[in-house]
Amino acid sequence: xxxxxxxxxxxxxxxxxFFGTLSCTAPTSIATFAESVxxxxxxxxxxxxxxxxxxxxxxDEEARVNPEYPHREQGRIQKPxxxxxxxxxxxxxxxxxxLEDVSSLLSSYxxxxxELAAFDESTVSGxxxxxxxxxxxxxxxxxxxxxxxxKLSGLITRAFTEHYRRGKLRELxxxxxxxxxxxxxxxxxxxxxxxxxxxxEEERAMNRRxxxxxxxxxAAIVLLLxxxxxxxxxxxRQRRAAATAYSSALRQAREGHHQxxxxxxxxxxxxxxxxxxxxxxxxxxxxxxxxxxP
Numbered sequence: 001x002x003x004x005x006x007x008x009x010x011x012x013x014x015x016x017x018f019f020g021t022l023s024c025t026a027p028t029s030i031a032t033f034a035e036s037v038x039x040x041x042x043x044x045x046x047x048x049x050x051x052x053x054x055x056x057x058x059x060d061e062e063a064r065v066n067p068e069y070p071h072r073e074q075g076r077i078q079k080p081x082x083x084x085x086x087x088x089x090x091x092x093x094x095x096x097x098x099l100e101d102v103s104s105l106l107s108s109y110x111x112x113x114x115e116l117a118a119f120d121e122s123t124v125s126g127x128x129x130x131x132x133x134x135x136x137x138x139x140x141x142x143x144x145x146x147x148x149x150x151k152l153s154g155l156i157t158r159a160f161t162e163h164y165r166r167g168k169l170r171e172l173x174x175x176x177x178x179x180x181x182x183x184x185x186x187x188x189x190x191x192x193x194x195x196x197x198x199x200x201e202e203e204r205a206m207n208r209r210x211x212x213x214x215x216x217x218x219a220a221i222v223l224l225l226x227x228x229x230x231x232x233x234x235x236x237r238q239r240r241a242a243a244t245a246y247s248s249a250l251r252q253a254r255e256g257h258h259q260x261x262x263x264x265x266x267x268x269x270x271x272x273x274x275x276x277x278x279x280x281x282x283x284x285x286x287x288x289x290x291x292x293x294p
Contacts, residue, residue: 029273034114036283040249044103055089061205148179177261184254192247242293
């Protein structure tokens with residue numbers, strides 16, 4: 001009788017421990033991960049807005065001419081002034097708006113995960129739904145990317161119209177994971193390649209302008225030009241560093257989210273926290289560069 005009595009509590013303890021491992025998530029580590037992700041990728045809209053602004057700056061650089069300095073060499077022929085061609089950059093306006101909406105949707109998702117992990121209901125469902133409206137027709141996205149945007153928006157809306165709590169956080173993470181991968185890869189490619197290419201063009205235009213303007217023997221003018229060039233170049237480098245850090249953050253968010261979604265049904269709280277720890281650290285390290293954009 002003594003052996004039988006002691007066996008039941010042991011079995012009950014094992015059952016409860018097993019149930020606890022499967023039914024509970026690690027709200028603190030998941031909330032911290034989601035907050036760290038959003039702290040960086042929420043800066044996406046200003047980065048994408050600069051796609052249009054970079055085009056405008058480049059047009060302005062190409063339209064500038066050598067100034068008339070009092071001591072400039074006589075006899076040099078000045079180039080005629082030409083106005084920037086605003087129509088070249090106008091095409092970016094609608095694309096930037098679409099990218100800002102997609103970026104905002106991704107931020108809404110990670111804010112939702114953070115709030116669910118913290119036992120809180122979210123108010124972002126309407127914002128997420130609005131962010132996803134019309135994106136399926138965005139010319140800048142492929143059909144697969146637009147489909148993921150629409151489905152992620154639907155998942156966020158469903159999560160909060162049906163009053164998801166922590167118990168359904170696992171369901172949301174698993175369902176959203178393929179869409180997080182597609183969307184983050186799309187934004188990463190645009191930030192690193194398309195925007196990066198525009199910044200390269202802007203730097204080449206800026207270099208040409210300073211080379212043309214700098215044809216002078218006046219030491220004071222050379223000093224001022226060098227100072228202005230360094231300042232312009234530093235701004236350009238900050239923008240490039242912000243875009244690079246943002247792209248890296250999207251990659252960390254994608255990989256960390258996949259690790260979480262693929263292991264959350266079988267890992268306990270401590271194991272989940274250990275899984276997310278390197279992603280959280282890397283995201284927090286990237287944040288200053290993204291926030292340091294001019």
